[in-house]
Amino acid sequence: MSVNFASAVLSNAILSGTSLLYATLGELVVERAGIVNLGLEGIMLIGASVGFAATFVTGSPYVGILAASLAGLAANLLFGYLVIGRGANQLAAGLSMLFFGLGASALIGGRYVGAVIEGLPPVLLPGVRGFDALVWLGAPTALIIWWLLFRTRRGLALRAAGEDPAVAFAAGYRPDLLQYQAVAFGGLLGGVGGAHLSVAYTMSWDEGMTAGRGFIAIALVIFARWNPLWVVVGALVFSGAEALQLQLQARGARFSPFLMSMIPYLLTLAALLFWGRNRRSAAPAALGRNFHGVE
Amino acid sequence: MTKLPMLMAACLLLLATRPAQAESALTVGAVYVGSVNDYGYNQAMHEGLEAMKAATPGLTLLEAENVPETAEVDRVMQGMIQQGAKLIFATSFGYQQFAFDLSKRNPDVVFEHAGGWMQGPNFGNFFGATQAAWYPMGVAAGKMTKSNTLGFVVGVPIGFAIGNVNAFELGARSVNPKAQVRVVVTGSWSDKTKETAAANALIDQGADVLTMHVDSPATIIRAAENHGVLSIGFQSVAARALAPKGWITGLGFNWGPFMTATAKSVMAHEFKPAMVREGLGEGMLAVAPFGAKVPKDVQALVNAAVEKVSKGYNPFTGPITDNKGVVRLKEGESLGGDKMGGLDWYVAGVIGEAK
Numbered sequence: 097m098s099v100n101f102a103s104a105v106l107s108n109a110i111l112s113g114t115s116l117l118y119a120t121l122g123e124l125v126v127e128r129a130g131i132v133n134l135g136l137e138g139i140m141l142i143g144a145s146v147g148f149a150a151t152f153v154t155g156s157p158y159v160g161i162l163a164a165s166l167a168g169l170a171a172n173l174l175f176g177y178l179v180i181g182r183g184a185n186q187l188a189a190g191l192s193m194l195f196f197g198l199g200a201s202a203l204i205g206g207r208y209v210g211a212v213i214e215g216l217p218p219v220l221l222p223g224v225r226g227f228d229a230l231v232w233l234g235a236p237t238a239l240i241i242w243w244l245l246f247r248t249r250r251g252l253a254l255r256a257a258g259e260d261p262a263v264a265f266a267a268g269y270r271p272d273l274l275q276y277q278a279v280a281f282g283g284l285l286g287g288v289g290g291a292h293l294s295v296a297y298t299m300s301w302d303e304g305m306t307a308g309r310g311f312i313a314i315a316l317v318i319f320a321r322w323n324p325l326w327v328v329v330g331a332l333v334f335s336g337a338e339a340l341q342l343q344l345q346a347r348g349a350r351f352s353p354f355l356m357s358m359i360p361y362l363l364t365l366a367a368l369l370f371w372g373r374n375r376r377s378a379a380p381a382a383l384g385r386n387f388h389g390v391e
Numbered sequence: 392m393t394k395l396p397m398l399m400a401a402c403l404l405l406l407a408t409r410p411a412q413a414e415s416a417l418t419v420g421a422v423y424v425g426s427v428n429d430y431g432y433n434q435a436m437h438e439g440l441e442a443m444k445a446a447t448p449g450l451t452l453l454e455a456e457n458v459p460e461t462a463e464v465d466r467v468m469q470g471m472i473q474q475g476a477k478l479i480f481a482t483s484f485g486y487q488q489f490a491f492d493l494s495k496r497n498p499d500v501v502f503e504h505a506g507g508w509m510q511g512p513n514f515g516n517f518f519g520a521t522q523a524a525w526y527p528m529g530v531a532a533g534k535m536t537k538s539n540t541l542g543f544v545v546g547v548p549i550g551f552a553i554g555n556v557n558a559f560e561l562g563a564r565s566v567n568p569k570a571q572v573r574v575v576v577t578g579s580w581s582d583k584t585k586e587t588a589a590a591n592a593l594i595d596q597g598a599d600v601l602t603m604h605v606d607s608p609a610t611i612i613r614a615a616e617n618h619g620v621l622s623i624g625f626q627s628v629a630a631r632a633l634a635p636k637g638w639i640t641g642l643g644f645n646w647g648p649f650m651t652a653t654a655k656s657v658m659a660h661e662f663k664p665a666m667v668r669e670g671l672g673e674g675m676l677a678v679a680p681f682g683a684k685v686p687k688d689v690q691a692l693v694n695a696a697v698e699k700v701s702k703g704y705n706p707f708t709g710p711i712t713d714n715k716g717v718v719r720l721k722e723g724e725s726l727g728g729d730k731m732g733g734l735d736w737y738v739a740g741v742i743g744e745a746k
Contacts, residue, residue: 104595112588202457210428210609212633215617298583298610299617303426303457307582338585342592345575346542348742 101347105339110231113335115140115292117234120313120320120327121241122285126172127317128245129278130258130271130382134190135175137310138197139283140290143168145205147291148301152208157216160295161230161288168287169280171197176279180272183386198304205301216296228296230288235328237285242324254278258380261387271387289313315364322379333363416449417478417658420471422464423456424483424606425581430633431607431626432644436482436505438627439646446651447658451475460485468493472500478657480650481505490514501657503650510664515653519644520670520728522554526706527671527678527696528623529562531639532570532600534689535621539569542593546580546605553745554707554731555604555625557738561706564740566692573598574743583610590614600639608641609633621684628679638682640693645677668728672701712739 119140126133133139146167151160175193178184216228245251254274256264261271293309294301312334320326337359419440427437437454444452453476455467464486468479472493478501481490487507494502494514502511506518532541541563545552556574563570573596577585590601590611601615602623612633615622624630624641631638649667656662669675678697681690700706705727709720713736720726735745 104592108588108591108595111591112584206426209426210430210434210607212613293584298587299613300583300610302429302581302583302607305583307579307584309584339588339592342575342577342585342588343595345743346573346589346592346596346598348573348744 101343105336105343107226108339108343109332109336110234111226111297112339113331114231114234115289115297116309116313116316116335117238117289117327117331118230118285118292119289119310120316120331121238121324122168122282122289123313124282124317124320124322124324124327125241125245125254125278125285126282127383128258128322128380129254129275130261130380130385130387131176131179131275131279132186132190132314132384133172133175133193133279133282134187134314135193135197135310136190136286136313137306137308138194138201139168139171139175139286140293140306140310140313141197141201141304142171142204143287143290144294144305145201145208145290145301146287148211148213148294149204149208151213151215151295152211155214157214157295160213161216161291164287164291164295165284166287168283168285168290170283171200172279172283172286173276175283176276179386180275180279183388186384186386194310202303205303208301209303211301213295213299215299216292230292230296238324238328245324255380257387258382260382265387275387286310312361315361318379319364319367321367330363334359415451415475416447417654418451418453418471418475419443419654420453420468420474420476420479421455422458422467422471422479422481422483422486423454424458424460424485426456427454429607429627430609430612430624430630431605433482433606434629435627435644436480436646438629439644439650440480442647443650443654446647447654450654458483458486460489462489465489465493472497476500478503478654501653501662503653508666510666512664513662515662515664515667517646517649517667519675520668521551521642521676522558522728522731523700523704523706524642524671524676524678525555525558526562526565526700526704527693528602528640528642529559529564529570530566530696531562531685531689531693532559532602532621532623533563533565533567534692535639535685536563536567536570536600538597538599539567539571540597540599541570541572542590542596542598542601543572543574544586544589544593544601544603544605544611545574545576546603547578548576548745550732550734552604553734553737556741556743557734558706559602560738560740561711562696565696570740572741572743574737574741576743577605579605581606583607586610587614590618594618594620612638621682624679628677631679631682634682636682637684638679639685640681641679643677643679645674648674670700670728671697672703713737714739714741714743 143164147160147164150163178189253269257271257274316330320330423433425433484506560572575589600621616634621637628643707726709724711720
C-alpha cells in the first residue's frame with residue numbers, strides 16, 4: 097500500500113515545512129520594519145520548549161501552542177527593547193538572543209525530555225491525511241500578512257519604518273512603536289513555528305531540536321525577496337528538498353544527505369546572485385540600521 | 392560576640408563535611424552527550440551507572456548531561472577530577488581524544504570510553520557487540536511483517552550501523568525469504584525532525600515494521616505508533632513504554648554489570664585496561680519483553696535465535712551476497728565482530744546504498 101510518490105513527497109514537505117513557514121513569516125514582518133533578528137533560532141527553541149512543556153502540563157496542545165506564541169512574543173519584545181529601546185547593535189543583540197534561547201529552552205525543557213504528549217490532532221478533510229490545524233492555517237496566514245503589509249495603511253506605515261524611519265515619522269507615525277509591533281508579531285509566529293515541531297510534528301522535545309531551521313528561515317526571507325507569498329513557495333521548496341531525498345532513499349536511490357542539507361543555502365546564494373541588484377526586490381532600505389529619531 | 396557562633400558553626404560544618412568526603416569509597420564521574428531521559432543511548436548509560444551505584448555501597452556518582460563533544464567535555468571531566476573522581480565514564484564516541492589526553496595528565500584516574508579504540512595504562516574501552524544481536528530482532532520483524540517491507544532509520548552510516556542493518560535483514564530472511572529492509576539515513580545521530588520525516592517516508596513506501604539506529608529511538612517509535620505501524624527498539628529497553636500498541640521487542644544495552652566490575656577493580660587498585668566488546672551471551676545486551684501483539688510461536692522463534700546468538704552463532708557466515716549481486720563471503724567464510732567497523736555494503740534484500 098505504498099502511497100503515490102509525488103503526493104508522499106508533497107504531503108511530507110507540507111508537514112515538515114509548516115514550522116519553517118511560520119518562523120519565516122515572522123522574520124519577514126520584523127525585517128519589513130527594518131530590523132533583522134538573527135536570534136530567530138533561539139526564539140523557535142523557546143517556543144518549542146514552552147509549547148511542549150505547556151502541552152504536557154495541561155494536556156492540551158492548543159494551550160501549548162498559545163503558550164509558545166506568548167513566550168516567543170515575550171522573548172522577541174526583549175530583543176526589541178534592546179535594539180529599539182536601547183539602540184543596541186541588531187546583529188549582536190540577535191546573536192545574544194540565539195544563545196539566550198538555546199540556554200533558556202534547555203532549562204525549560206530539561207524536565208520534559210522523553211515525556212509523552214498527545215500532539216496537535218489532525219483535522220481530517222477528505223483525501224488528505226494527518227494535517228493539523230496549523231498546517232491548514234499556514235498559507236492563509238501568509239495571505240493575510242501579504243494583505244496587511246501591502247493593502248492597508250498600517251502595513252504601508254510599517255514598511256515605511258523599514259525603508260526610511262524618518263519618512264514614517266514625518267508622516268505622523270512613531271517608527272519605534274511600529275517596530276515594536278512587528279517584533280512582537282514576529283516573535284509570536286517564531287514561537288508558533290518552534291511549537292509546531294515539538295507539539296505537532298515530532299511530538300517530542302530535545303535540546304537544540306530546531307537544528308538550524310531558524311537560520312534557514314532567515315535565508316528564506318531573502319529567497320522570498322521579503323514577499324510573504326513567496327515564503328510559501330520557499331518553505332515548500334526547502335522542506336520539499338528534504339522530503340524528496342528521504343523518499344528517494346526509502347526507494348533505494350542514493351543521495352548524499354549532507355549535500356541535501358546544503359540546498360537551502362545554495363538556493364539562497366542563487367537568489368542573491370540573480371536578484372541582488374534588482375531594486376524592486378531588494379531588502380528594506382533601512383534594514384539593520386537603528387533609528388535614533390529626527391532632529 | 393556575634394562572630395563567635397558563626398565561626399563555631401563554620402568549624403562544625405567543616406567537621407561535618409570532611410568525614411563525609413572521606414567516607415565515599417569511590418567517586419565516579421559520568422559524562423553524557425544527551426539527556427538521560429532519552430529512552431535511548433544516554434538513558435541506557437545512566438541506568439548502567441545507577442545499577443553500579445546501587446551495587447557498590449559508599450559510591451558517589453557525579454553526572455553531567457548534554458555535554459558537547461568539544462573542549463567543553465575536557466572542562467567537565469577536570470571539574471569531576473577536582474571533586475575527587477577516580478573513575479570517569481566518557482560515554483560518547485567523540486569524547487575519546489579529550490579523555491585520552493586527560494588520562495595522560497591524571498595517571499591516578501581511570502577512564503573508560505565507550506566505543507573507541509584507544510588504550511592506555513589507565514584508559515580502557517568498552518562497547519556492546521551489537522551486530523549479531525540484531526539477528527533475532529530481524530527474526531521478530533520477518534515474522535510480524537505483512538507487507539514484507541521493514542523500515543530502518545540510520546543516523547550516520549558508519550560500518551557498525553551498516554552491520555546492524557545487515558544482521559537485521561539476515562535474521563528476517565531466515566524466517567521470511569520475501570522480507571526486505573528499506574534504509575533511510577538522516578545524517579545525524581540526533582535530529583528529531585528528520586527522524587520523523589524518515590519514518591514517514593518509510594511508512595509511505597509500505598514499511599509496516601520500523602526500527603532505528605539513532606541516539607534516541609523515541610521519535611521514530613512514536614511516529615510508528617501514531618501511524619499504527621509496529622516497532623522494534625534499540626539502545627534502551629525502556630523504549631517499550633512508548634509503544635503500548637505496536638511494540639514487538641527491542642535491543643538494549645545492559646551496562647550495569649560491566650560498570651560495577653570496573654568500579655570494584657578501581658577500588659581494589661586492580662584495574663587492567665582492556666578493549667571490552669560483549670554481546671547477548673555475556674549479558675552486555677538485553678532483549679526487551681515482547682509486546683502484546685506478538686504471538687507465542689513468534690516469541691519462541693525469537694527466543695531460539697537469541698539463544699543461538701548467545702552461544703556464539705555469527706550471522707555473518709557465508710555464503711553472503713551483497714545487494715548488488717557481488718559474493719562477499721563464500722561458503723565457510725565468516726566476518727568477525729572486529730571487522731564490522733569497515734563494512735560498506737548491504738546484504739541482498741536491503742534496499743539502500745551503503746557508500
